[in-house]
Amino acid sequence: MERETLIETFIEEIRQRFARVFLDVLVLKLVQIEPMWGYRIIKETERTFGVKLRHSALYPLLHSLEVKGFLRSRREVKKGRVRKVYDITSKGIQFIDFYHDFLREQLQTLKLKK
Amino acid sequence: MERETLIETFIEEIRQRFARVFLDVLVLKLVQIEPMWGYRIIKETERTFGVKLRHSALYPLLHSLEVKGFLRSRREVKKGRVRKVYDITSKGIQFIDFYHDFLREQLQTLKLKK
DNA sequence: TACAATATGTCCTATTTCGGACATATCAAG
DNA sequence: CTTGATATGTCCGAAATAGGACATATTGTA
Numbered sequence: 510m511e512r513e514t515l516i517e518t519f520i521e522e523i524r525q526r527f528a529r530v531f532l533d534v535l536v537l538k539l540v541q542i543e544p545m546w547g548y549r550i551i552k553e554t555e556r557t558f559g560v561k562l563r564h565s566a567l568y569p570l571l572h573s574l575e576v577k578g579f580l581r582s583r584r585e586v587k588k589g590r591v592r593k594v595y596d597i598t599s600k601g602i603q604f605i606d607f608y609h610d611f612l613r614e615q616l617q618t619l620k621l622k623k
Numbered sequence: 624m625e626r627e628t629l630i631e632t633f634i635e636e637i638r639q640r641f642a643r644v645f646l647d648v649l650v651l652k653l654v655q656i657e658p659m660w661g662y663r664i665i666k667e668t669e670r671t672f673g674v675k676l677r678h679s680a681l682y683p684l685l686h687s688l689e690v691k692g693f694l695r696s697r698r699e700v701k702k703g704r705v706r707k708v709y710d711i712t713s714k715g716i717q718f719i720d721f722y723h724d725f726l727r728e729q730l731q732t733l734k735l736k737k
Numbered sequence: 738t739a740c741a742a743t744a745t746g747t748c749c750t751a752t753t754t755c756g757g758a759c760a761t762a763t764c765a766a767g
Numbered sequence: 768c769t770t771g772a773t774a775t776g777t778c779c780g781a782a783a784t785a786g787g788a789c790a791t792a793t794t795g796t797a
Contacts, residue, residue, distance in 0.1 A: 516714065519691070520721045527725070529755095530644045538733045548774050557736045563756060568776055577633070589763055590774060600630065607634045611641070612726050619652045622671045643785090662744050677786060682746055703793055704744060 528560045533570060534608055535560075537579060537601050546585075546592040547571055571595060579604055642674045647684060648722055649674075651693060651715050660699075660706040661685055685709060693718055 528535060535558075539550055550571075551562045571593075574580040579601035585592045597605075642649060649672075653664055664685075665676045685707075688694040693715035699706045711719075 514691070516717055516721065519718055520725065523722060523725060526644060527729075530640060539735075542733055542735060546774075547776095548772095552773095553735060564775075565756070565758090565777080566754095572776095577628070588765095588773095591762085592774070603630055604633055607630065608637060609730055611634065611637060612730055615641075616723055616726055619656055621653075621656060621667060660744075661746095662742095666743095678745075679747080679786070679788090680784095686746095702743095702795095705792085706744070 525560075528558065532562070532566070533574060534605070536567070536570060536574065537597060537605055540580060540595050541597045541602065541605065544594050544596040546594050548592075574601070642672070646676070646680070647688060648719070650681070650684060650688065651711060651719055654694060654709050655711045655716065655719065658708050658710040660708050662706075688715070 535554065536550060539545060539553060545553065547564065547567055551564060551567060554560045554562050571580065571582075575582055575595070577600075578598055580595045581598055582593050582595045585594045649668065650664060653659060653667060659667065661678065661681055665678060665681060668674045668676050685694065685696075689696055689709070691714075692712055694709045695712055696707050696709045699708045
């Protein structure tokens with residue numbers, strides 16, 4: 510019995526593709542809400558978006574976002590546990606703003622060049 | 624001499640990442656404007672977006688979009704040359720509509736679940 | 738008649754990415 | 768005192784993807 514794939518399935522695939530490919534943007538947006546450390550970002554993305562991040566992907570990403578100047582970090586010791594709390598920079602905010610402009614552009618009606 | 628990478632460079636990278644990862648969406652949108660065949664899609668994306676598509680990526684993509692029911696094709700013979708003209712289906716239009724809804728969602732202010 | 742453009746397709750390897758394993762340390766609870 | 772949660776990191780093999788090469792046919796132009 511042939512079963513037609515529901516359109517919702519394809520949209521769910523888009524959702525997952527987006528989360529995978531624009532993980533950097535997701536992380537910047539989370540940190541923009543409030544400063545966070547890696548472990549909490551993992552818990553928060555699972556709780557809020559149902560997306561399970563692997564820490565082996567997240568920690569190197571946080572490092573590269575710091576190198577790019579989009580995040581800055583400070584060490585924080587809470588009850589003997591060392592946390593690396595990340596905060597978004599003005600450059601990071603600017604990047605997110607540009608990114609949103611780009612998304613709005615994608616929502617415009619496509620026109621071919623004459 | 625250390626040279627800080629311009630924010631525009633990162634935005635350009637986003638643009639390219641988008642074109643690479645959401646090539647299916649770009650193709651659907653182009654075909655939505657007017658029915659097209661593979662070769663013309665390649666020429667049109669280069670002219671309009673400056674994105675060079677490889678035909679080895681496009682043709683299998685067109686096939687899979689047809690299998691998914693987002694496109695339908697008809698053979699057209701123009702001056703002895705066989706063209707496979709693709710047209711968007713109602714399912715394809717629905718997909719693009721859902722995709723736009725998703726983009727609008729991405730533009731909303733992020734809020735963490737309490 | 739040879740070359741560029743139009744037109745569609747597959748194949749295979751190199752590169753990239755993914756995701757689980759390895760590694761380590763503290764604290765809280767049972 | 769052991770297990771689970773918190774916390775941060777690296778490494779490496781497998782899987783997926785990218786992109787150039789291979790393949791073929793017609794038409795238009797120099």
